[in-house]
Amino acid sequence: xxxxxxxxxxxxxxxxxxxxxxxxxxxxxxxxxxxxxxxxxxxxxxxxxxxxxxxxxxxxxxxxxxxxxxxxxxxxxxxxxxxxxxxxxxxxxxxxxxxxxxxxxxxxxxxxxxxxxxxxxxxxxxxxxxxxxxxxxxxxxxxxxxxxxxxxxxxxxxxxxxxxxxxxxxxxxxxxxxxxxxxxxxxxxxxxxxxxxxxxxxxxxxxxxxxxxxxxxxxxxxxxxxxxxxxxxxxxxxxxxxxxxxxxxxxxxxxxxxxxxxxxxxxxxxxxxxxxxxxxxxxxxxxxxxxxxxxxxxxxxxxxxxxxxxxxxxxxxxxxxxxxxxxxxxxxxxxxxx
Amino acid sequence: xxxxxxxxxxxxxxxxxxxxxxxxxxxxxxxxxxxxxxxxxxxxxxxxxxxxxxxxxxxxxxxxxxxxxxxxxxxxxxxxxxxxxxxxxxxxxxxxxxxxxxxxxxxxxxxxxxxxxxxxxxxxxxxxxxxxxxxxxxxxxxxxxxxxxxxxxxxxxxxxxxxxxxxxxxxxxxxxxxxxxxxxxxxxxxxxxxxxxxxxxxxxxxxxxxxxxxxxxxxxxxxxxxxxxxxxxxxxxxxxxxxxxxxxxxxxxxxxxxxxxxxxxxxxxxxxxxxxxxxxxxxxxxxxxxxxxxxxxxxxxxxxxxxxxxxxxxxxxxxxxxxxxxxxxxxxxxxxxx
DNA sequence: ATAAAAATCCAAAACGTTTCGGATTTTGTT
DNA sequence: AACAAAATCCGAAACGTTTTGGATTTTTAT
Numbered sequence: 001x002x003x004x005x006x007x008x009x010x011x012x013x014x015x016x017x018x019x020x021x022x023x024x025x026x027x028x029x030x031x032x033x034x035x036x037x038x039x040x041x042x043x044x045x046x047x048x049x050x051x052x053x054x055x056x057x058x059x060x061x062x063x064x065x066x067x068x069x070x071x072x073x074x075x076x077x078x079x080x081x082x083x084x085x086x087x088x089x090x091x092x093x094x095x096x097x098x099x100x101x102x103x104x105x106x107x108x109x110x111x112x113x114x115x116x117x118x119x120x121x122x123x124x125x126x127x128x129x130x131x132x133x134x135x136x137x138x139x140x141x142x143x144x145x146x147x148x149x150x151x152x153x154x155x156x157x158x159x160x161x162x163x164x165x166x167x168x169x170x171x172x173x174x175x176x177x178x179x180x181x182x183x184x185x186x187x188x189x190x191x192x193x194x195x196x197x198x199x200x201x202x203x204x205x206x207x208x209x210x211x212x213x214x215x216x217x218x219x220x221x222x223x224x225x226x227x228x229x230x231x232x233x234x235x236x237x238x239x240x241x242x243x244x245x246x247x248x249x250x251x252x253x254x255x256x257x258x259x260x261x262x263x264x265x266x267x268x269x270x271x272x273x274x275x276x277x278x279x280x281x282x283x284x285x286x287x288x289x290x291x292x293x294x295x296x297x298x299x300x301x302x303x304x305x306x307x308x309x310x311x312x313x314x315x316x317x318x319x320x321x322x323x324x325x326x327x328x329x330x331x332x333x334x335x336x337x338x
Numbered sequence: 339x340x341x342x343x344x345x346x347x348x349x350x351x352x353x354x355x356x357x358x359x360x361x362x363x364x365x366x367x368x369x370x371x372x373x374x375x376x377x378x379x380x381x382x383x384x385x386x387x388x389x390x391x392x393x394x395x396x397x398x399x400x401x402x403x404x405x406x407x408x409x410x411x412x413x414x415x416x417x418x419x420x421x422x423x424x425x426x427x428x429x430x431x432x433x434x435x436x437x438x439x440x441x442x443x444x445x446x447x448x449x450x451x452x453x454x455x456x457x458x459x460x461x462x463x464x465x466x467x468x469x470x471x472x473x474x475x476x477x478x479x480x481x482x483x484x485x486x487x488x489x490x491x492x493x494x495x496x497x498x499x500x501x502x503x504x505x506x507x508x509x510x511x512x513x514x515x516x517x518x519x520x521x522x523x524x525x526x527x528x529x530x531x532x533x534x535x536x537x538x539x540x541x542x543x544x545x546x547x548x549x550x551x552x553x554x555x556x557x558x559x560x561x562x563x564x565x566x567x568x569x570x571x572x573x574x575x576x577x578x579x580x581x582x583x584x585x586x587x588x589x590x591x592x593x594x595x596x597x598x599x600x601x602x603x604x605x606x607x608x609x610x611x612x613x614x615x616x617x618x619x620x621x622x623x624x625x626x627x628x629x630x631x632x633x634x635x636x637x638x639x640x641x642x643x644x645x646x647x648x649x650x651x652x653x654x655x656x657x658x659x660x661x662x663x664x665x666x667x668x669x670x671x672x673x674x675x676x
Numbered sequence: 677a678t679a680a681a682a683a684t685c686c687a688a689a690a691c692g693t694t695t696c697g698g699a700t701t702t703t704g705t706t
Numbered sequence: 707a708a709c710a711a712a713a714t715c716c717g718a719a720a721c722g723t724t725t726t727g728g729a730t731t732t733t734t735a736t
Contacts, residue, residue: 001455003692014716019694029714046456050392051692055721059388061436069422071636077619080418084407087439096457098399098436101425117339118384119434255623281413285593287625298409341722352686357724367684389722393691683732690725695718702713 002043010039022047053120061096062086062308063121065112065135067128069101076252077281078297082127082149085301093309100124102135112138123308125149125301131192147308149300150195152320159311159319161304165195168293168325169202172247172275175291175327177210179334181245181273184212185236187222187229187257188249196221199249199277218243222253229256230263237264237272244272245333251276251283254290258332273333279326288331295325340381348377360385391458399434400424400646401459403450403473405466407439414590415619416635420465420487423639431647438462440473450476461646463487463639469530485646487638488533490658497649497657499642503533506631506663507540510585510613513629513665515548517672519583519611522550523574525560525567525595526587534559537587537615556581560591567594568601575602575610582610583671589614589621592628596670611671617664626669633663 004022008015013032021028021036053059064086066079073079083099090097100115112135116124123145129135131151139146140155148160176184186203189196200219207214220236222229229248233256237243248254254276258268266272268288276283279294303321310316342360346353351370359366359374391397402424404417411417421437428435438453450473454462461483467473469489477484478493486498514522524541527534538557545552558574560567567586571594575581586592592614596606604610606626614621617632641659648654 005692015693016695016716016718017714020715023694027714032714046452048392048458048692049456050388050397050458051721052694053721054386054388054392054692054723055694057721069425071419071422071426073422077415077418080415080421081409083418083421083437084409084411087407087437088409091439096436098434099421099425101429114384118387120386120388281415282620282623285620285623343722353723354686354688354725355684358685361724365684370684386722389691390724391691392693392722393724395691677736679734679736681732681734683730685730686728688726691723692721694720696720697718698716700713700715702711704711705709706707 002045003048004045006043007036007039007045010043011036058122058312059096059120060094061098061119061121062090062305062312063098063100063116063119063124065100065102065115065124065126065129067102067130067133069099078278079128081297082301082304085298085303086125086305087301088298089302089305089309095305095309097305102129102133111135113142113144116142116144122312123147125304125308126151127301127304131194145308145311147304147311149304152194154319157311159307159316159321161300161307161321161323162195163295163300163323163325165198166202166205168277168295169199169247169249170206171202171325171327172277172293173203173206174210175329175333176245176247176273176275177206177212179245179273182212183218183240183242184245184247185218185220185233185240185243186247186249187220187232187253189224189253190221193224196249203247222248222250222256224250224253226252226256226259229253230260231256233257233260234263237261237266246272246274248274248276251278251280251290251292254292254332255282255286258286258290269331269333269335275333279328283328284330286332291330291333292328293325294328296323299323340383341386342383344381345374345377345383348381349374396460397434397458398432399436399457399459400428400643400650401436401438401454401457401462403438403440403453403462403464403467405440405468405471407437413620414588416616417466419635420639420642423636423641424463424643425639426636427640427643427647433643433647435643440467440471449473451480451482454480454482461485461650463642463646464489465639465642469532483646483649485642485649487642490532492657495649497645497654497659499638499645499659499661500533501633501638501661501663503536503663504540504543506615506633507537507585507587508544509540509663509665510615510629510631511541511544512548513667513671514583514585514611514613515544515550517583517611520550521556521578521580522583522585523556523558523571523578523581524585524587525558525570525591527562527591528559531562534587541585560586560588560594562588562591564590564594564597567591568598569594571595571598572601575599575604584610584612586612586614589616589618589628589630592630592670593620593624596624596628607669607671607673613671617666621666622668624670629668629671630666631663632666634661637661 008018021033127149220232276292279292283290346356359371465487558570614630617630621628
């Protein structure tokens with residue numbers, strides 16, 4: 001493995017000069033720089049990032065901390081798309097990304113801060129962690145720059161990227177209302193999830209603005225799980241047969257509701273209209289295809305990485321990024337659409 | 339940031355002793371070890387992996403080099419599941435994983451070896467690279483330990499994990515034959531992909547063993563793309579109306595064939611049976627659900643990581659892992675199944 | 677009590693890089 | 707020609723850890 005020292009010897013200069021030549025400093029003669037670069041190429045030199053990181057006290061590496069990266073979770077490609085987005089930006093600016101998953105068999109006894117400091121990441125992006133996750137506490141207290149996805153916490157060192165969940169939910173419900181629906185049920189995620197809170201708010205606002213009553217009993221929690229949503233939908237539909245449509249806080253749960261409809265023999269969308277949230281891949285492949293509020297998850301990852309690195313380099317204007325959502329109308333709400 | 343030196347000072351011992359105490363060496367008194375560990379905890383110490391990696395000349399980090407991690411590619415969650423598997427094992431044995439993607443906007447000018455050496459990974463896993471990819475050349479020549487996924491190259495420093503693609507294809511085709519199909523077309527991937535080669539072989543073997551003729555003109559290349567497969571299927575079906583079933587070398591391409599069938603007004607499976615390969619999530623959500631040969635992609639990632647780390651630590655028996663596949667019978671081949 | 681053996685500790689070098697402060701050489705000015 | 711200024715170079719320290727080889731102390735055996 002050739003080092004800077006080898007180059008220095010070969011070029012007949014000091015290692016200082018080699019370092020400064022390779023890093024583009026101005027106090028080295030262009031001729032010697034050319035020569036050094038040439039020799040470096042010949043010797044097939046590549047810098048040792050460990051040594052560099054050690055002395056510079058930064059690694060040009062960010063951590064992506066996700067929760068729930070298990071075999072099963074791959075159905076929901078939210079995490080994956082975010083990851084792809086992060087990866088994209090990171091590679092554009094020549095950083096590296098290391099993946100931390102909080103669901104090892106033995107629940108990691110290491111704290112968030114330890115994880116980050118030990119691996120010497122300059123900052124971290126947190127995705128998919130719950131509000132009651134102990135990690136979250138630490139983040140705010142720690143001094144490690146970090147960007148949260150879909151959790152609106154802001155401080156000197158932490159920012160976040162999210163979408164306008166109130167507006168997104170509102171658009172979904174307004175769509176249902178415009179189709180003539182008056183008895184709209186909602187399958188939400190779980191208590192205390194920020195997005196759930198916000199989507200419920202959007203749900204209520206849409207009803208209110210349309211002069212429709214809000215009924216607490218038409219809202220159920222599906223825990224973002226397909227099966228739970230199915231159960232809740234069955235329960236709601238039998239207890240409240242007046243329901244003609246569902247707004248679900250995630251596509252996965254909408255799939256559950258579709259199953260429930262099938263079980264109960266209700267035709268979609270004629271007898272029951274269903275709209276989801278996220279626009280996961282599956283959404284356009286179900287029968288009928290699922291209407292939904294699309295979130296650009298790739299962009300969320302991309303923006304998160306961008307924001308984090310801007311923060312690291314001290315050139316972030318604000319620490320918040322809010323992205324747009326888009327209403328995708330498919331056949332689960334409108335017959336023969338497209 | 340507290341260092342080993344701080345601990346040494348606080349404990350009144352040398353830094354050598356602290357290092358050896360923390361790393362469980364036997365030449366340190368249990369009482370002092372206890373004390374040192376206690377102090378380390380109090381000072382909230384976490385080791386600097388950069389410094390450690392520098393002196394030990396290894397980073398306990400492996401690289402996952404994937405190709406085609408773009409916004410679009412997320413439909414095919416193959417990569418993601420492999421990644422999840424790699425991540426799982428890696429976190430079990432306290433390694434780290436850094437993700438390299440070869441599809442940055444500017445095609446990476448850095449070579450594979452540079453990438454690995456620069457980031458100081460101890461070894462790498464390569465997934466999704468094509469046979470004509472320049473990276474592949476380098477791998478074999480380089481001395482960096484590495485594990486390939488689905489490319490059977492073996493040397494002192496490189497191993498691979500794959501599934502038995504000949505057998506898998508055979509199982510798929512035998513299934514079609516057992517259903518009475520005699521005119522079976524195949525949509526393969528692209529030329530010179532190892533898995534394509536093998537699956538074609540399995541296709542032929544199954545035909546041969548059943549005493550059926552092999553017709554070159556019933557095989558088309560779909561480039562592992564949905565659209566290409568659709569086009570090819572339309573072409574084949576119009577040119578050769580005797581075809582009653584398709585074996586596709588990937589589920590994504592099978593989706594394309596399903597679209598083709600729909601366009602041509604052919605009912606599945608009555609008029610056209612279709613079987614895919616991979617068992618991606620989408621497969622069980624299409625109408626009708628897609629029969630397929632399931633590969634355990636998570637396991638492939640897990641085994642790849644395991645193999646690589648065994649190789650790194652010099653305790654790998656062999657450098658090859660071949661996993662099983664499973665025939666999943668769904669309604670695209672058998673009406674009212676399940 | 678003494679020698680040998682075991683246990684426990686430590687100083688210093690090494691890993692490969694960046695950077696500070698200054699030294700040397702070249703160029704420009706008069 | 708002499709001096710100032712600019713350009714170019716370099717030695718040494720520092721980053722935080724592991725490890726080598728030996729030094730010191732304690733225990734054991736005689």
